[in-house]
Amino acid sequence: xxxxxxxxxxxxxxxxxxxxxxxxxxxxxxxxxxxxxxxxxxxxxxxxxxxxxxxxxxxxxxxxxxxxxxxxxxxxxxxxxxxxxxxxxxxxxxxxxxxxxxxxxxxxxxxxxxxxxxxxxxxxxxxxxxxxxxxxxxxxxxxxxxxxxxxxxxxxxxxxxxxxxxxxxxxxxxxxxxxxxxxxxxxxxxxxxxxxxxxxxxxxxxxxxxxxxxxxxxxxxxxxxxxxxxxxxxxxxxxxxxxxxxxxxxxxxxxxxxxxxxxxxxxxxxxxxxxxxxxxxxxxxxxxxxxxxxxxxxxxxxxxxxxxxxxxxxxxxxxxxxxxxxxxxxxxxxxxxxxxxxxxxxxxxxxxxxxxxxxxxxxxxxxxxxxxxxxxxxxxxxxxxxxxxxxxxxxxxxxxxxxxxxxxxxxxxxxxxxxxxxxxxxxxxxxxxxxxxxxxxxxxxxxxxxxxxxxxxxxxxxxxxxxxxxxxxxxxxxxxxxxxxxxxxxxxxxxxxxxxxxxxxxxxxxxxxxxxxxxxxxxxxxxxxxxxxxxxxxxxxxxxxxxxxxxxxxxxxxxxxxxxxxxxxxxxxxxxxxxxxx
Numbered sequence: 001x002x003x004x005x006x007x008x009x010x011x012x013x014x015x016x017x018x019x020x021x022x023x024x025x026x027x028x029x030x031x032x033x034x035x036x037x038x039x040x041x042x043x044x045x046x047x048x049x050x051x052x053x054x055x056x057x058x059x060x061x062x063x064x065x066x067x068x069x070x071x072x073x074x075x076x077x078x079x080x081x082x083x084x085x086x087x088x089x090x091x092x093x094x095x096x097x098x099x100x101x102x103x104x105x106x107x108x109x110x111x112x113x114x115x116x117x118x119x120x121x122x123x124x125x126x127x128x129x130x131x132x133x134x135x136x137x138x139x140x141x142x143x144x145x146x147x148x149x150x151x152x153x154x155x156x157x158x159x160x161x162x163x164x165x166x167x168x169x170x171x172x173x174x175x176x177x178x179x180x181x182x183x184x185x186x187x188x189x190x191x192x193x194x195x196x197x198x199x200x201x202x203x204x205x206x207x208x209x210x211x212x213x214x215x216x217x218x219x220x221x222x223x224x225x226x227x228x229x230x231x232x233x234x235x236x237x238x239x240x241x242x243x244x245x246x247x248x249x250x251x252x253x254x255x256x257x258x259x260x261x262x263x264x265x266x267x268x269x270x271x272x273x274x275x276x277x278x279x280x281x282x283x284x285x286x287x288x289x290x291x292x293x294x295x296x297x298x299x300x301x302x303x304x305x306x307x308x309x310x311x312x313x314x315x316x317x318x319x320x321x322x323x324x325x326x327x328x329x330x331x332x333x334x335x336x337x338x339x340x341x342x343x344x345x346x347x348x349x350x351x352x353x354x355x356x357x358x359x360x361x362x363x364x365x366x367x368x369x370x371x372x373x374x375x376x377x378x379x380x381x382x383x384x385x386x387x388x389x390x391x392x393x394x395x396x397x398x399x400x401x402x403x404x405x406x407x408x409x410x411x412x413x414x415x416x417x418x419x420x421x422x423x424x425x426x427x428x429x430x431x432x433x434x435x436x437x438x439x440x441x442x443x444x445x446x447x448x449x450x451x452x453x454x455x456x457x458x459x460x461x462x463x464x465x466x467x468x469x470x471x472x473x474x475x476x477x478x479x480x481x482x483x484x485x486x487x488x489x490x491x492x493x494x495x496x497x498x499x500x501x502x503x504x505x506x507x508x509x510x511x512x513x514x515x516x517x518x519x520x521x522x523x524x525x526x527x528x529x530x531x532x533x534x535x536x537x538x539x540x541x542x543x544x545x546x547x548x549x550x551x552x553x554x555x556x557x558x559x560x561x562x563x564x565x566x567x568x569x570x571x572x573x574x575x576x577x578x579x580x581x582x
Contacts (some may be wrong), residue, residue, distance in 0.1 A: 012130050013116040016109055019137045020096050026146045028085050035080035037150050037158060043073025044161040051168035058179035058403065062169045069165065093117070103140050108133040174403035181396035188392040189223055189233060192385035196220040199381045203374050211253045212374055215240035219382065230393035234386055241382040247375035249283065250366030256282040258325040265317035269310045271303055279318070284363035291356035298340065299349030308348075312340035329358055 047069030054060050060068070090098075096110040112133035115126060196216050203212045222228065222236035247253070263279035266272035275294055278286035294311075297303060303311065319333035332355035339347035366372060 012134060013113065016096075016113055016116075016133060016137060017092050019140075020092050020099065020109065020113075023099050023140070023142055023146070024090075024095050026142050030146045030148055031084040032081055033148050033150060035084050036077055037154050039076035039080040040073060041154060041158040041161055043069060043076050044158065044165055046072055047165045048161055048168060051165060055168065055173055055175055058175050058182060058400070061176055061179055062173065066169055099140075103145055105133075105136050105140070108136045174399065174405070178396065178399040178403040181392070181399035185230065185389070185392040185396045188388050189228075192237070192389060193220050193223045195381055195385060196223070199378050203378070211247060212244070212371070212378060215243035216378060216382075230389065230396070233389055234393075237382050237386045237389065241379050241386065244375045244379040244382065248372055248379060249285075249363070250369040250372030250375075251282045251284070252371065255325040258321050261321035262318035265321060266311075266314040269307070269314045271297065271307050271311050272314050284359045284366065288356045288360040288363060291352050291359060295349045295352030295356065298336075298352060299345050301345055303340075305343075308340045308343070312337040315340070326362070329355060329362070332358060 047065060050060060050065045050068060051062070054062070054065055093110060093113055096113050097107070099105070100107045100110050108129075112130050115129070196219055200213050200216050200220070203209055203216075219236045219240035223233055225232075251259075259279045259282040263276040266276035266279065269276075271294065275287065275290040278290045298308075298311075315333045315337040319330040319337070322330040322333070332351055336348050336351035336355060339345075339351055
């Protein structure tokens with residue numbers, strides 16, 4: 001604690017104290033400049049490190065790196081200034097002792113201040129000592145002793161780091177483009193989730209509200225999952241769109257079962273098979289067309305007595321199935337059945353025509369129903385969402401490809417230099433020595449199946465780029481596939497590593513496949529593929545079982561994102577058509 005004196009030497013004490021404070025203030029400024037420059041180049045160096053990482057992988061945008069660098073640099077600078085001006089806290093006497101050592105004053109100022117504070121200043125010696133301390137303090141050139149200067153090395157480091165940071169931030173960065181595209185895709189994904197939620201709120205159909213909102217809610221839940229891939233998002237939207245398109249004809253889900261039961265009643269009749277197929281799909285438009293065709297056949301007498309009785313029984317059973325959901329159409333079915341039993345073709349034709357007219361009217365009414373309109377609107381929303389996500393993903397993939405090509409350019413250049421240094425050896429290998437063997441193709445690429453056609457192909461998987469695949473039929477027929485050996489370059493025949501044993505027979509035996517099926521679309525599981533076995537007997541494999549296996553494989557591929565986005569609808573339509581085969 002500094003004590004103020006009212007003695008004759010109090011003015012001298014105040015002058016010495018003022019000199020010490022001035023020196024301390026100068027020292028803080030010097031420390032502020034020195035530490036401030038170091039804080040600047042530390043922050044700039046950290047910014048360069050962030051920018052360098054941002055060029056190796058999509059991490060931060062240039063503007064985000066600039067903001068982070070500015071915030072970090074400002075924080076370091078403020079910390080340096082606060083430390084320079086607030087630490088270490090010292091009293092006047094402690095500072096005087098420090099400056100005596102720093103300026104070479106031989107403890108003159110600190111001794112004078114200590115004597116003045118204690119009040120034990122000798123009369124004669126004390127006065128001389130005080131005068132000597134004052135003269136020594138006045139001779140101190142504090143600007144020369146404590147210059148405000150920056151070391152050249154630190155300034156050069158700051159300028160160099162600043163230039164490097166500017167170059168890293170301003171030069172084109174493919175990683176930044178990839179990150180922007182990824183962020184755009186995420187924003188698009190969020191926008192589509194909001195659109196789905198808005199569509200859910202807009203649905204007000206009380207009867208089929210759950211049937212309409214359930215696919216939308218499932219798609220929204222999938223899109224909000226953490227780490228969802230673009231393929232998974234598009235697959236979820238496509239699945240929901242297909243579910244809503246099934247409702248776009250206005251047929252309530254609760255009524256579809258009744259039409260399918262009616263289809264089963266008519267599936268066993270040869271004349272009523274087209275009508276059964278239309279009823280199976282709960283499609284009243286197709287049902288009307290099938291009824292018109294059936295009415296023409298009944299009126300022209302094209303049906304035998306047995307066919308009329310069989311059709312009458314089927315129509316009667318179908319009418320019972322439709323009684324609760326469509327009593328008017330069920331009544332027409334009963335009238336047509338009665339006319340067929342009585343052998344009156346004109347009455348049967350008229351009843352079937354009236355049933356066709358009724359079905360067409362009902363179909364038109366359903367097309368204009370609130371359920372159909374809301375289902376169509378929701379399906380259009382999903383289609384727009386799918387297109388938006390697909391476009392955003394394509395932009396993101398293109399940007400990511402360009403970003404990946406940047407670090408690979410240096411590697412490619414180095415490999416090109418090594419290849420050119422190889423001389424004739426590189427030329428000879430370019431003539432065909434670099435192609436993988438067909439056995440390797442079959443092992444790496446042959447596992448992939450052609451999802452559209454269902455036939456496995458060698459060389460069409462991950463290892464088959466640029467190679468023409470060998471189909472399974474060629475292998476089973478014993479046709480050798482010539483390929484250069486990776487070791488010696490000689491020609492070898494391909495040997496199947498996993499010969500087919502499901503149907504029996506040797507690999508070089510040509511097998512004839514026969515298809516036997518029932519005449520009903522609902523008996524697809526009874527359809528079999530028959531082929532001779534190795535023991536001479538016949539081996540049979542259910543068509544429905546084969547179709548189920550392939551469908552499961554394709555669904556797994558769709559879920560895992562191995563199918564290109566533009567091929568998903570084609571694959572879906574293909575398997576839908578397989579399911580409808582009689």
